[in-house]
Amino acid sequence: MGKAQRKSDRPAPESITPLQTPLQALQNLLSEFNNQGVIIGGIAASLLGAPRYTVDLDAVFLLSTADIPRLIRVAATLGIEPRIANVEAFAQKSRVLLLRHAASGTGIDLSLGVLPFEIEMVERSQVFEVGSLMLRLPTPEDLIILKAVAHRAKDLADIQAIAASHPDLDRSRIRYWVEQFGEVLDLPDLWGNIEKLL
Numbered sequence: 001m002g003k004a005q006r007k008s009d010r011p012a013p014e015s016i017t018p019l020q021t022p023l024q025a026l027q028n029l030l031s032e033f034n035n036q037g038v039i040i041g042g043i044a045a046s047l048l049g050a051p052r053y054t055v056d057l058d059a060v061f062l063l064s065t066a067d068i069p070r071l072i073r074v075a076a077t078l079g080i081e082p083r084i085a086n087v088e089a090f091a092q093k094s095r096v097l098l099l100r101h102a103a104s105g106t107g108i109d110l111s112l113g114v115l116p117f118e119i120e121m122v123e124r125s126q127v128f129e130v131g132s133l134m135l136r137l138p139t140p141e142d143l144i145i146l147k148a149v150a151h152r153a154k155d156l157a158d159i160q161a162i163a164a165s166h167p168d169l170d171r172s173r174i175r176y177w178v179e180q181f182g183e184v185l186d187l188p189d190l191w192g193n194i195e196k197l198l
Helices: 014-032 041-048 065-078 088-095 118-124 140-150 153-165 170-184 189-194
Strands: 005-007 037-040 059-063 080-082 094-101 106-112 125-131 133-137
Touching: 014 037, 014 041, 014 059, 014 065, 014 080, 014 094, 014 106, 014 133, 037 041, 037 118, 041 059, 041 125, 041 133, 041 153, 059 118, 065 080, 065 088, 065 094, 065 106, 088 094, 088 153, 118 140, 118 170, 140 153, 140 170, 140 189, 170 189
Parallel strands: 005 125, 037 133, 059 106
Antiparallel strands: 037 059, 080 094, 094 106, 125 133
């Protein structure tokens, strides 16, 4: 598990201010599972790249589908509840647990990671201190890889912002994994498209 800690040299982006309470609840949930996971999505992009608006939270947990009932139970003790009916059955099929921070109404999507890249991402993760929050985030390289696979317009913009904030990226790691995903997804030009953004 990554133990590196980074303190942000800038104040918490205004975009995350309304999400501080649900973010703390999500980080507490990660802690309950020995930090076998990492916060991703728009929050990670805002902290590792450029601040941008986001209304929900995303994380990857290295848990199996057998852990879903316990994950739901522990989340409930932290004020995080299912946001759809039959949430457990949906998660068993999709490996995504759709939750909501009850007090704020913030959506929280928990993906159950199993891929070698996801395991590495959690092992390499870092604790990022921003304001009063201590959040477990992926490295900039690993967030870029995730964004490359998602490949929406906002993901490509996030990649550019992360690259601009981190000029000393490990490009060989990014290239290796983006090429691997490009092969699996039958997107042979994926790395070529991402390289231009770095």
